Amino acid sequence: MKDSARGLALVSPTALYALAMLVAPMAAIVLFSFWTQDYLTLDTTLTFDNYREAVTDPIYGQLMVRSLYISGIVTAVTVVLAFPIAYYISFHVAPERKALWIFLVTIPFWTSYLIRVFLWKVILGFNGVLNTSLLGLGIIDAPLTFILYNLNAVVITLAHAFAPFAILPIFVVLERIDRSLLEAAQDLGETALTTFWRVTLPLAMPGVIAAVLIVFIPTVGDYITPRLVGGPGGLMIANMIQTQFLRLNNAPMGATLAVLAMVCVTVIALVFLWLNRRFLRGRN
């Protein structure tokens, strides 16, 4: 009784902070999504009109699908590239060097996200670093145009930005794998490659799934990168939400799209959490 009271007292500042900064805005968004706005007048009667429009107007559906598609590709690319890096650090770097390597992995965080996106614009642009170099070397005759202001640019930029987030959780699970398990597998007749498939990868799955969630969830809602490097074909749902709120002055529609995006992400995240539970089964 006393203990629980003290516990409550201890968490209450944080809880209040979370309530004010997280729950209240969320509640406001949900409430807004059931209102409607006609130019300047806000109609506060509760209605499903926005949802009906969001589902029937194909533009919203397309944007949502494209967002999930881009995030899916970014997640796949990031995790597939992060795994060998995490594997190398965990298995092939001397123990006293690992901290240094992890430190190096976090170097991209030393500059702000916005500046890194701008840098990619400089690298990938028509007269950018990549094109001038390739032209100068005579490898290409005309500047490559498929690398900026489209979906590819968004994928490249986001995959780079989120790489450390994917490397770290995978590194942590690999570090926790008892090395004698790998020797046992070889002792029982497996080669290095089949040992990887039968022991290392299954044991690393919780980290891989954590990496998938950590990359996927924030990229669905990202709007800086598509805005700056995506061009018209690389825009995502968050750009539409921003437009609804700030340009079209239709906050209720923006709120509705935000809620729908949240629901989509939640459903996908739950599927992965359920997968993770299956992989975690059998471990203490």
Add this chain to the structure above:
Amino acid sequence: MSALIALSGAQKYFGAYHALRDIDLEIGEGEFFSLLGPSGCGKTTLLRAIAGFEALDGGSVHIDGHDMAGVPANRRPTNMVFQSYAIFPHLSVAENVAFGLRKRGLDAKTQAEKVGGALEMVGLGGYGARAAHALSGGQRQRVALARALVLEPKVLLLDEPLSALDRKMREQMQGELRRLQRHVGITFILVTHDQEEALIMSDRIAVMFDGGITQIDSPEGLYRRPASREVGAFIGQMNFLSGQVRSGSEGFVAQIHGLGHAPLAADQSAEPLVAGQATFGMRPESLSLVFDGQARAASEAAGRVADRAYYGDMTYYEVALDGVAEPVTLSMKNMVGQPVLSVGDAARVAWDPRALIVFSGAGDA
């Protein structure tokens, strides 16, 4: 003898550290062989060299007549039970046992039968569906054993498989392992630092110190005729007394400070007897107390009980003998009608000259 496993001149370095020094070893088919030695002496390294996890820097390993140089662990006819058991946490008990069978190309029914049979053999029948993490230490050890035995290897390597178990469990498993080995007839190589365990279980034992093998012998041979003071002190308990070996008309005679003299036979020394300074080893059970009223023994010394440890069936005494620097340890069975002496009591100690073991050179004992 055609040995199943033969090592000759095996060397291993970890950087500048010489972990295996010129190991020569032959182990026969169906033998229960133990590697015994203090922590850090290189037992695990030697076992791993046989299993194929450590490449030698010199010498060779032959298994069943084949040179194992360059043969990786997955293609050697050995299987290992790891010290940590290395049970795959993401698999069930049955999947763990079946892990190595995948390559055999068995149909599902035969494989299930084999797995069931292996689990039955180690006393885990019906545990197949259990998750591996829900097992006790002893059960994990049995799963590791079943997983290796189901492959019917020529050699089973065991790295301190019992050290993580409590005493009761360990004693029970020692008996079971021995029975199992007789039953399957596979060569077992057991690494242990527990001399009692090695004595109980093995056909032969190699004693290792500091990367080298000091002596290879049967348990009785090691106990009765240790080749060096180190081995004598490591296996069981031994008193060390200083004196001389003299050559007389009847052969060699031991002259022990404070105890007197006794004739020596040739088999009481690992090396040929020579006259000179010597250290004499004596096991606690070859010394005994002579109680009042008992006849005087042929070889007897007087002293005082300096310390005593009472074990119920046995009592271990430390007796300070007149004229001997260090007190000697002796063990007595606690027979009904015989007193248990207390610290400070006067004691007469009889010793058996036939049990003396001669080590050349004067020791510090």
